[in-house]
Amino acid sequence: MAMRRFRPETPISIWDRQVGTLRELMERGLADSVATDPGEAVREAGLVVLCTPVEAMEELAAAFVSNLSPGSVVTDAGSVKSCVTQRLGPLLGGRFVGGHPMAGSERSGLASARADLFEGAPCLLTPVVETDRAALDGVADFWSSLGARVATMSPAEHDRLVARLSHLPHALAFALVHLAATTLPEGSVGLAGGSFRDATRVASSNPGLWTGILTENRDEVAGALREMSALLLTMADDLDAVKRDSLLDFLERAREHRDSLPLPPPEETL
Numbered sequence: 001m002a003m004r005r006f007r008p009e010t011p012i013s014i015w016d017r018q019v020g021t022l023r024e025l026m027e028r029g030l031a032d033s034v035a036t037d038p039g040e041a042v043r044e045a046g047l048v049v050l051c052t053p054v055e056a057m058e059e060l061a062a063a064f065v066s067n068l069s070p071g072s073v074v075t076d077a078g079s080v081k082s083c084v085t086q087r088l089g090p091l092l093g094g095r096f097v098g099g100h101p102m103a104g105s106e107r108s109g110l111a112s113a114r115a116d117l118f119e120g121a122p123c124l125l126t127p128v129v130e131t132d133r134a135a136l137d138g139v140a141d142f143w144s145s146l147g148a149r150v151a152t153m154s155p156a157e158h159d160r161l162v163a164r165l166s167h168l169p170h171a172l173a174f175a176l177v178h179l180a181a182t183t184l185p186e187g188s189v190g191l192a193g194g195s196f197r198d199a200t201r202v203a204s205s206n207p208g209l210w211t212g213i214l215t216e217n218r219d220e221v222a223g224a225l226r227e228m229s230a231l232l233l234t235m236a237d238d239l240d241a242v243k244r245d246s247l248l249d250f251l252e253r254a255r256e257h258r259d260s261l262p263l264p265p266p267e268e269t270l
Contacts (some may be wrong), residue, residue: 001030001115002146015041024110039067047142049099050076053212058087065091073135075099075142079162080216081126081155094132097139098155100124101148102166106204119147124162126155163220164227170210171225173203 003010014031015038016022022034035041042048042064050057057076068074074096078084081098088096103121105112123143127136140150153161177200180189189196214221238247 001113002118004030005115006146013041013043013045021110028110038064042072043067044069045072047138048072048074050074050078052078053209054078054080054084054216055212057084058091061088061091068095073097073132073138075125075139077101079166079213081124081158083216085126085128085155089128089130094130095135097131097135098126098128098158099139099143100126100158100162101143102162103148106202108206108209116147118143121148123148123150124158125150125152126158127152128155159217159220163217163224167214167217167221168224168228170202170205171214171221172228173200174210176200177203 003012011032012030013033013035014022014025015035016025017036019036022031022036025031026034033041038060046069048064048068050060052060054076057078061074072095074088074092076084076088076099078098079100081100085096085098101118101121101123103117103123125136125139125143136152140152143150176196180192180196235247235250237243238250
């Protein structure tokens, strides 16, 4: 949808396992051609974007690599980068550029798609030593043309960053829902206000997708969870000891940090 708005001259070929999805894409004018064979979908493509769960990308790339044109570039939209780069690098070489548009919501499917999804959103690219410079520039130009703000970093830096800015918030949202559901009387959650709703919005995300994301970035996510646990225990200790000054200082510093952040609107951001 974004490409139809911002790059209407670009022909779009889409692969999917589901014939019904491909039929709908054609009916809505969102694809010029479709295929259930990944090799056929990428034939003559200048840019291939993998938009599957990260654990599926290696098998998919292996299925189409022999059909790639000599000058074609491959990127992805996965939420974890070290594992993807390690698996796809040997298959695709310097033509692969790891990417992660930090945009989306807890909703999924075509009904939730928006043409303006990437406008103003960060898109993190993760080149490595072997990455071809022209390929990196091409992928950066692609995301910029859809309105995204491109930043580059190493795959390891990416995984550490998103573990704390994206993966941890999702894990906490899932945990908070569990806490409320298992420790409060039945029906109590219906009395919750906006803070609970906002803090748990992303707990409506696809569990299978997020199991894969958290597992693939398990070292960084586990570390972030332990760091958060230490902060929560410190707050609990301050409350037990009635350390008002310490608690007040903690909350004030958090508010100052939060108010200084150049964050996008609260909705529609992963």
